[in-house]
Amino acid sequence: MGFKRACHDKYKFDSKTEKDFSIILEQDDDVLKWLRPAEGQFEIWWAHNSKRYNPDFVVETKDVICMVETKMRKDVDSSDVSEKAKAALHYTTNASRFAAENGKKPWKYVLIPHDAVLVNMSFASLMRQYEVPAI
Numbered sequence: 001m002g003f004k005r006a007c008h009d010k011y012k013f014d015s016k017t018e019k020d021f022s023i024i025l026e027q028d029d030d031v032l033k034w035l036r037p038a039e040g041q042f043e044i045w046w047a048h049n050s051k052r053y054n055p056d057f058v059v060e061t062k063d064v065i066c067m068v069e070t071k072m073r074k075d076v077d078s079s080d081v082s083e084k085a086k087a088a089l090h091y092t093t094n095a096s097r098f099a100a101e102n103g104k105k106p107w108k109y110v111l112i113p114h115d116a117v118l119v120n121m122s123f124a125s126l127m128r129q130y131e132v133p134a135i
Helices: 016-027 079-101 123-130
Strands: 031-035 044-046 051-053 057-061 065-071 107-113
Touching: 016 031, 016 057, 016 065, 016 123, 044 079, 051 079, 057 123, 065 079, 079 107, 107 123
Parallel strands: 065 107
Antiparallel strands: 031 057, 044 051, 057 065
């Protein structure tokens, strides 16, 4: 409760990692705003278009908009997470292309292992370490 940089002042989190990540976003002066997307807010499909992917966070800085997923480290390389990441990269690549054509910020996808989310981290350092390269 009481978020200032978020699009809403109250959120419910699925894990301590997500809650801690929101603290990072709130403390980081480079973060302009962030949100936890509503279910179905993004049309990102995976598993041969049979499942919808909903990212944990969308974060905007001065230079970029990031779609962010936090996952247990043991799950980061799983086939499900890899497929979701490919679908998210497809989305962010297309969003970046559209943004470039219209003078807007590029999009990036960031997949952060849960044990890297420490409340004394900055969003920029996490993004540098865990940005998934564009396709």
